Amino acid sequence: MFTYKRTIKSGPLTEIEYYRSFRKIGKNYGGRKINQSLTPEKQKRANRMRAIKNMQRLILCNFTSGDYFVRLSVPRAELTEDKFEKIASKWKRKMRDAFRKIGKKFKYISFTECGKLGKNWHMHIIVEREALEFVEKYWEYDGINFTALYQSGYYEKLAEYITKDVAGEKRIRTARCLKKPDVTVKEAGRREIKKLERGEMIKIPDGYFLLKDDDNYNYNDITGASWYFAFLPLAYEKFDIS
Structure with a gap:
């Protein structure tokens, strides 16, 4: 079994994961397979968590406070999809x-x-x-609502909202750029x-503070626990992280 350290940098956020795997990086194993060690419910939760984190990373790589989350609608109209x-x-x-x-280039994440x-x-x-000025200029209807992105530099709640699809009617699209x-x-x-197995903390990167740690992140019934840590720059410590 191999043990790996994955470092993911998305804008201000740095994530570090330690995990075990039967697969060696760089070797072709014939495509991705479903994790057979997980129950359907655990697999569903793991997929949901992965979707939120991937969306959060995409937001952090491309947008920041001062950018906007906009709702565009066609008031009083019943339209087909x-x-x-x-x-x-x-x-x-x-x-x-x-x-x-x-x-x-026009950057966006929409659904x-x-x-x-x-x-x-x-x-x-x-x-x-x-x-902003182009949104109002080219949307031909009155249904426009603007919300400025908050300053925490984290955006997990926003990523959760974007990826949540209770009715199965959400269509997510992103710019290619x-x-x-x-x-x-x-x-x-x-x-x-x-x-890590003894419960010791890894070294916090200089200029950062520990935002989150989890020793059951993506828990696997065969390989056991993996370890997950998230860090933000000290300048973000004053904000309400959500």
């Missing part, structure tokens, strides 16, 4: 053209969903602050793992 998607796609094309003219009564399709979208997290994986030393 296809009709609304055509409206949203036309608006995004105009946004891309507007950004191209100012020498930038469309329907109201509880099966009516009122609408779109939520994260955009940079420069997009989005930056991805910086991920490095290397073999972990036996001494590191032994310290």
Whole structure:
């Protein structure tokens, strides 16, 4: 069995994971397989946690406080999903053209969903602050609501909201130009793992504070516990992390 240390850097957030695996990095094992050691319920929770973290990392790599979470709707109109998607796609094309003219790429994370009564399709979208004037200019309807991204630099709750899909009617889309997290994986030393097994804390990176630690992160019934740590710069310590 191999032991690995994965470091993931997403904007201000640094995450470090220690885990065991029967697979050696760099070797082809014929594609990804479902973790047979997990019960269906555990697998569901693991998939949910993974989706939230992946979305959180994507937000942190591309957006920050001062950017916006926007809701776009067509008031008092009952539209089919296809009709609304055509409206949203036309608006995004105009946004891309507007950004191209100012020498930038239009970055966004969006999802469309329907109201509880099966009516009122609408779109939520994260955009940079420069997009605000274009949002109002090119959305041809009155249904616009802006919410500034908060300053904590974490955005887990926002990622949870974006990925939650109770009714199965949410459609998530992202710009192709989005930056991805910086991920490095290397073999972990036996001494590191032994310290973790004794409950010892790893060294906190200089200029950071410990945000979260979890010794049951992605628990596997065969390989046992993995260890997870998340760090933010000291400048974020004053904010309400959520």
